[in-house]
Amino acid sequence: MFGNLDRPPLDERFLRGRLIRPGALWSQIDVLAETESTNAVVAAAARAGAPEGLLVAAEYQSSGRGRLGRTWTTPARSALLMSALLRPTGVSAARWPWLGLLVPLAVAAAVRRVGEIPAQVKWPNDVLVEDRKLAGILLERVDGPAAIVGIGLNVTLRADERPTDVATSLALEGSATTDRVTVLAAVARELATRYQLWVDAEGDPSVILPEYRELSATLGRSVRVELPDGKFLEGTASELDHDGRLVVLTADGPRALAAGDVTHLRATE
DSSP: OOOOTTSOOOOHHHHHHHHOOTTOSOOEEEEESOBSOHHHHHHHHHHTTOOTTEEEEESOBSSOBOGGGOBOOOOTTSEEEEEEEEOOTTSOGGGGGGHHHHHHHHHHHHIIIIIOOOOEEETTTEEEETTEEEEEEEEEEETTTEEEEEEEEESSOOGGGOSSTTBOOTTTTTOSOOOHHHHHHHHHHHHHHHHHHHHHTTTOGGGTHHHHHHHBSSTTSEEEEEOTTSOEEEEEEEEEOTTSOEEEEETTEEEEESSOEEEEOOTTO
């Protein structure tokens, strides 16, 4: 499973040397050959009292999870599969959902910087390239309190390995690099920078909203949203409210959505 020379392993020692510094967010970096779920590993560590700054990556996940209970599976070493432990204790619980928007923003920024690809964010927590899904984010809260941030970013996934026609990878998009160590380090740094700004501002979303609007693939688009109860609504995604909810202008007036599965509509749909 791990013999593909085109997909070298992550270098744990090198990553620790690049990312762990006095005063930096990242305090521990572990690379696992295989696990069921990096989110589950980090959640267990959080419940056991692990400090903020733990970052766990895996070469392969046998039971990776996405949003809405979906599975996330990729060939070994073809993706970045990682989870981080954050403890924004100085931020009110009402503002924690903004982490779900901050993290994909950091991923998109990292991809744009080292991959030179015009990545965008799709509400609530995907990273796209021209409506093709490059990465997904899973945010979970556990007792402690702590936030577990899971990131799945396709790096060398080939066309014949895609789980769906709308999936893509850095390689398929012609990225300037497909070195996973380079990409992981970039994601970790962009995340740490935005997270610290957000925490220092006590969770004030104004510190990330301008960049989010700039990189959003959703705002201003016609959308169809599947709601958690299975119903659908259509309209124009106009803005994010103060809680990070997506405001959709429908025929019946504006609706603020805390959750939902968004489909971007084209002019002919």
